[in-house]
Amino acid sequence: MTDLIDGLYSLGDPIQDTKAPAGPIDKKWTQRKFEAKLVNPTNRRKLTVIIVGTGLAGASAGATLGEAGYRVKSFCFQDSPRRAHSIAAQGGINAAKNYKEDGDSTYRLFYDTVKGGDYRARETNVYRLAEVSASIIDQCVAQGVPFAREYGGLLDNRSFGGVQVSRTFYARGQTGQQLLIGAYQALERQIAAGTVEMFSRHEMLELVVVDGKARGIIARDLVTGEIQTHYADAVVLASGGYGNVFYLSTNAMGSNVTATWRAHRKGAYFGNPCYTQIHPTCIPVAGEHQSKLTLMSESLRNDGRIWVPKKVEDCEKNPNDIPEEDRDYYLERIYPAFGNLVPRDIASRQAKNVCDEGRGVGPVVGDKRRGVYLDFSEAFGRIGKEAVAAKYDNLFEMYKRITGDDPYEVPMRIYPAVHYTMGGLWVDYDLQSTIPGLFVTGEANFSDHGANRLGASALMQGLADGYFVLPNTIRDYLAAGPFPDIDESTPEVRQARQQVADRVHHFLTVQGTRSVDSYHKELGHIMWEHCGMERTAEGLRTGIDKIRELRADFWRNVRVLGENEQLNQSLEKAGRVADFLELGELICIDALHRRESCGGHFRAESQTEDGEALRHDDEYAYVAAWEFTGTGAEGQIGAPVLHKEDLVYEFIELKQRSYK
Amino acid sequence: MNLTLKIWRQAGPDAKGELVTYQVQDISPDMSFLEMLDVLNERLNDEGREPIAFDSDCREGICGMCGLMISGEAHGPEKATTCQLHMRTFTDGDVITVEPWRADPFPVVRDLVVDRGAFDRIIQAGGFISVNTGAAPEAHSSLVPMEHAMRAFQAAECIGCGACVAACPNASAMLFLGAKVTHLGELPQGQPERWGRVVAMLNQHDLEGFGGCQNLGECSYACPKGIPQDVISTLNHDLRKAMAKGR
Numbered sequence: 001m002t003d004l005i006d007g008l009y010s011l012g013d014p015i016q017d018t019k020a021p022a023g024p025i026d027k028k029w030t031q032r033k034f035e036a037k038l039v040n041p042t043n044r045r046k047l048t049v050i051i052v053g054t055g056l057a058g059a060s061a062g063a064t065l066g067e068a069g070y071r072v073k074s075f076c077f078q079d080s081p082r083r084a085h086s087i088a089a090q091g092g093i094n095a096a097k098n099y100k101e102d103g104d105s106t107y108r109l110f111y112d113t114v115k116g117g118d119y120r121a122r123e124t125n126v127y128r129l130a131e132v133s134a135s136i137i138d139q140c141v142a143q144g145v146p147f148a149r150e151y152g153g154l155l156d157n158r159s160f161g162g163v164q165v166s167r168t169f170y171a172r173g174q175t176g177q178q179l180l181i182g183a184y185q186a187l188e189r190q191i192a193a194g195t196v197e198m199f200s201r202h203e204m205l206e207l208v209v210v211d212g213k214a215r216g217i218i219a220r221d222l223v224t225g226e227i228q229t230h231y232a233d234a235v236v237l238a239s240g241g242y243g244n245v246f247y248l249s250t251n252a253m254g255s256n257v258t259a260t261w262r263a264h265r266k267g268a269y270f271g272n273p274c275y276t277q278i279h280p281t282c283i284p285v286a287g288e289h290q291s292k293l294t295l296m297s298e299s300l301r302n303d304g305r306i307w308v309p310k311k312v313e314d315c316e317k318n319p320n321d322i323p324e325e326d327r328d329y330y331l332e333r334i335y336p337a338f339g340n341l342v343p344r345d346i347a348s349r350q351a352k353n354v355c356d357e358g359r360g361v362g363p364v365v366g367d368k369r370r371g372v373y374l375d376f377s378e379a380f381g382r383i384g385k386e387a388v389a390a391k392y393d394n395l396f397e398m399y400k401r402i403t404g405d406d407p408y409e410v411p412m413r414i415y416p417a418v419h420y421t422m423g424g425l426w427v428d429y430d431l432q433s434t435i436p437g438l439f440v441t442g443e444a445n446f447s448d449h450g451a452n453r454l455g456a457s458a459l460m461q462g463l464a465d466g467y468f469v470l471p472n473t474i475r476d477y478l479a480a481g482p483f484p485d486i487d488e489s490t491p492e493v494r495q496a497r498q499q500v501a502d503r504v505h506h507f508l509t510v511q512g513t514r515s516v517d518s519y520h521k522e523l524g525h526i527m528w529e530h531c532g533m534e535r536t537a538e539g540l541r542t543g544i545d546k547i548r549e550l551r552a553d554f555w556r557n558v559r560v561l562g563e564n565e566q567l568n569q570s571l572e573k574a575g576r577v578a579d580f581l582e583l584g585e586l587i588c589i590d591a592l593h594r595r596e597s598c599g600g601h602f603r604a605e606s607q608t609e610d611g612e613a614l615r616h617d618d619e620y621a622y623v624a625a626w627e628f629t630g631t632g633a634e635g636q637i638g639a640p641v642l643h644k645e646d647l648v649y650e651f652i653e654l655k656q657r658s659y660k
Numbered sequence: 661m662n663l664t665l666k667i668w669r670q671a672g673p674d675a676k677g678e679l680v681t682y683q684v685q686d687i688s689p690d691m692s693f694l695e696m697l698d699v700l701n702e703r704l705n706d707e708g709r710e711p712i713a714f715d716s717d718c719r720e721g722i723c724g725m726c727g728l729m730i731s732g733e734a735h736g737p738e739k740a741t742t743c744q745l746h747m748r749t750f751t752d753g754d755v756i757t758v759e760p761w762r763a764d765p766f767p768v769v770r771d772l773v774v775d776r777g778a779f780d781r782i783i784q785a786g787g788f789i790s791v792n793t794g795a796a797p798e799a800h801s802s803l804v805p806m807e808h809a810m811r812a813f814q815a816a817e818c819i820g821c822g823a824c825v826a827a828c829p830n831a832s833a834m835l836f837l838g839a840k841v842t843h844l845g846e847l848p849q850g851q852p853e854r855w856g857r858v859v860a861m862l863n864q865h866d867l868e869g870f871g872g873c874q875n876l877g878e879c880s881y882a883c884p885k886g887i888p889q890d891v892i893s894t895l896n897h898d899l900r901k902a903m904a905k906g907r
């Protein structure tokens with residue numbers, strides 16, 4: 001039997017050791033901090049650490065390493081570190097403080113995260129995340145982060161993302177902004193102190209690896225076009241997620257994979273690239289001009305009821321004219337126990353199913369109506385319009401501004417959108433990638449969320465990595481430094497610079513006919529169609545062929561105007577899209593090889609009788625860590641090599657999730 | 661709808677700029693203002709003309725990256741960021757001028773893109789609470805009364821977009837400054853550095869070339885986050901106190 005996956009990848013050695021210390025799970029982190037070598041304070045000044053990214057994961061690490069006395073060089077492509085995409089997070093941040101005495105604990109947060117991730121996360125890392133979570137809140141409060149409070153002056157918590165305890169700290173709908181401003185101010189304080197040097201409007205375009213170690217980056221000054229080499233003793237990538245490979249997502253316009261992808265090309269394994277999270281409550285696509293999708297906070301599902309018409313012919317009607325008995329509250333019908341509060345992956349897939357049946361609402365986009373109603377009329381009756389407004393008014397207003405419809409009068413329309421990527425560069429317990437000296441934090445790594453992330457856990461992870469984990473693990477590596485001086489005559493440096501210069505030159509001289517954006521849009525269509533909410537072997541195989549064709553055309557036929565020596569936004573985008581075009585193929589290969597459904601990865605071939613995701617723990621309880629094998633030529637990738645890291649569940653028993 | 665756009669084009673910081681007229685057709689009312697510019701840019705690229713440079717990132721009204729003077733108003737006619745402005749606000753046949761923020765401390769980088777690094781330097785001067793990672797006490801060790809928590813939050817909503825400066829005839833950044841001084845000054849954690857902070861930040865503000873405040877209120881009117889003008893009163897109050905303490 002020939003298989004669609006044949007020839008697309010080969011199997012390499014398994015990953016045996018993730019470097020977590022032995023012993024009971026609640027002692028491992030203490031043990032590791034003790035064993036990790038210390039760096040004498042006077043030596044710290046001689047050690048340089050590059051940090052790419054100033055989101056929660058990067059700004060927190062930059063500030064902390066600066067305070068410790070290392071020389072930090074910090075990079076972001078926006079005009080200020082405060083604008084990193086973390087700023088957009090709305091809902092909240094989890095921490096096992098148990099302020100509500102509702103039975104929360106480090107162990108329960110650990111358990112919920114592993115279960116929510118559909119048993120595809122590494123136990124040791126997740127436990128540590130839960131363990132340090134409480135310190136994050138202390139740190140942020142001390143920085144002046146204005147979390148929501150109760151009348152007595154204590155911090156308020158809410159329950160979020162389908163868990164049964166209230167452990168989510170929040171600052172209205174702007175938690176990400178407030179946390180990031182806290183980290184940003186801490187970073188600015190170190191810039192003033194001279195420990196951190198900031199490079200805004202700079203983009204990392206290549207990693208420098210010398211003698212097998214990460215020793216620096218090649219960056220382009222986005223204002224002048226200057227190609228610069230920055231040297232360091234260690235490099236940290238905190239460059240965020242790659243959801244924009246789908247073109248339309250809730251990510252910011254500039255979010256990209258370039259930093260991690262260039263590192264992947266230089267030898268860093270890419271972990272679980274196919275695990276992407278599709279968020280159920282976003283404002284639907286309005287037309288072809290759409291440039292991004294806007295998330296509506298998940299909290300709306302606490303009071304809004306989701307429905308579509310029972311009959312296809314009702315879909316064009318005014319929803320207020322459709323009588324109760326002709327409405328299908330499908331989540332309440334299928335999942336009586338959890339109803340509208342089922343986890344994100346399930347809510348998203350069911351919305352797709354009803355729209356595929358032709359029962360979607362709103363404008364026809366492409367070939368179908370892609371929207372479902374989120375209706376508050378029951379809540380208006382139950383608690384009154386005013387009470388609903390007190391909770392959600394800012395969201396209702398935002399919805400009205402974007403769509404022109406008033407949710408107090410007609411139900412909202414929502415549809416799932418790509419939101420978060422659980423995959424990322426593979427890291428060990430120390431957050432070190434397979435390239436020594438290259439560390440990866442935040443959404444850029446693959447680590448803690450398995451196949452599905454719970455709400456309010458990304459902010460927690462970013463800050464855990466940056467404030468508490470990385471600063472303790474990186475010192476073990478830096479203790480062997482400073483490493484020998486390198487300069488532009490070092491062959492690896494010269495080669496990396498040349499590669500960047502050649503790429504820029506190519507884009508500016510190919511003078512084709514199609515814009516970068518048109519390629520990005522087409523790639524997004526392919527990914528959504530063939531590697532979106534539901535994936536099949538044939539669909540993925542077709543997707544791979546289409547991506548290859550598109551990529552070849554891109555390198556021959558893209559049109560980028562202007563010069564290098566100027567602010568050139570098309571040129572910036574060209575590099576990002578070039579890397580997305582390679583990543584897209586790897587995502588599809590990963591999705592094709594994983595013949596099971598788990599979390600956000602739903603393979604139509606692997607479902608239970610009633611259409612739920614069916615895992616195959618006997619075959620797939622592993623992290624897929626992919627090694628790049630191309631020759632290094634741009635636009636060409638070889639068949640990747642799969643290295644499996646077996647997931648061993650010592651403390652939590654594997655179960656099939658059920659929300660019925 | 662069809663519109664006439666007069667857009668500021670400037671090749672670089674030292675180049676001379678000018679308004680260039682473009683016609684755009686078939687603009688959907690559901691588009692955002694920036695999506696309308698995306699459409700224009702795609703067309704320019706197809707015609708072999710360089711696209712217009714403008715900043716944006718989140719396109720959700722929260723990162724503060726976008727910011728255009730639209731027919732003389734910072735962020736245009738709605739109380740929202742440029743990225744949250746939708747074309748249904750305009751009518752067929754409108755003539756719209758689009759310019760970058762105009763203020764000496766925000767030099768033009770290219771077309772509609774400006775350099776707002778001055779804001780970062782003001783924060784560096786003192787817009788923070790000095791607490792090293794790991795040194796924080798337990799979060800519940802100090803309580804914050806509701807009215808202080810609310811006011812701190814309201815001031816902390818500032819997204820650093822610079823609309824206040826662009827709207828002010830004096831290019832004053834007092835609203836930005838006042839927001840930070842109020843945010844940190846309302847909280848118990850912000851007290852130890854309160855008097856030094858206001859002086860240091862104000863000195864940096866003046867050094868960057870931002871102008872003085874004449875209480876015109878244009879800043880607060882233009883602010884997409886509705887930061888109230890009274891944060892400037894708080895700033896002045898703290899400043900007087902700091903002076904009295906000999907800072």
Ligand SMILES: Cc1cc2nc3c(=O)[nH]c(=O)nc-3n(C[C@H](O)[C@H](O)[C@H](O)COP(=O)(O)OP(=O)(O)OC[C@H]3O[C@@H](n4cnc5c(N)ncnc54)[C@H](O)[C@@H]3O)c2cc1C
Binds near residue numbers: 058083241420
């Ligand atoms: C709309 C929205 C709402 C969300 N709400 C929540 C929530 O309520 N709770 C929660 O826990 N999570 C939430 N998330 C997820 C969470 O916000 C992100 O996962 C998290 O903030 C990522 O942080 P980060 O530091 O890893 O990366 P980012 O914040 O994305 O930062 C990336 C940084 O890297 C820089 N960068 C990237 N590439 C380069 C390069 N090549 N060169 C130089 N610099 C580069 C960027 O400039 C930026 O500074 C939400 C996400 C979205 C999109």
Ligand code: FES
Binds near residue numbers: 716720724
């Ligand atoms: S692009 Fe972020 S606020 Fe407008």
